[in-house]
Amino acid sequence: MYSETYMAIATSLKRSKVMSSENPLSIDQRLKVQLFEARARNLSLEQTQEFLLELFRQNMVKENLLSKLAEG
Secondary structure (H helix, E strand, O other), rough: HHHHHHHHHHHHHHHOOHHHHOOOOOOOHHHHHHHHHHHHHOOOHHHHHHHHHHHHHHHHHHHHHHHHHHHH
């Protein structure tokens, strides 16, 4: 099952903008993007809004950690 899904997504990646030569992502990262996109399309509006808020919060935490690391 997994290998069939992987192959189907890999085939669609070759045809999609995710596979563009301008895209610096690895094939594994591109696959993760495709899988994420498929899951995201099934979210309700409320789930999407909650997810975006949490993603924004986590990104700010990441920025703070990177800033502290850069300060040394």
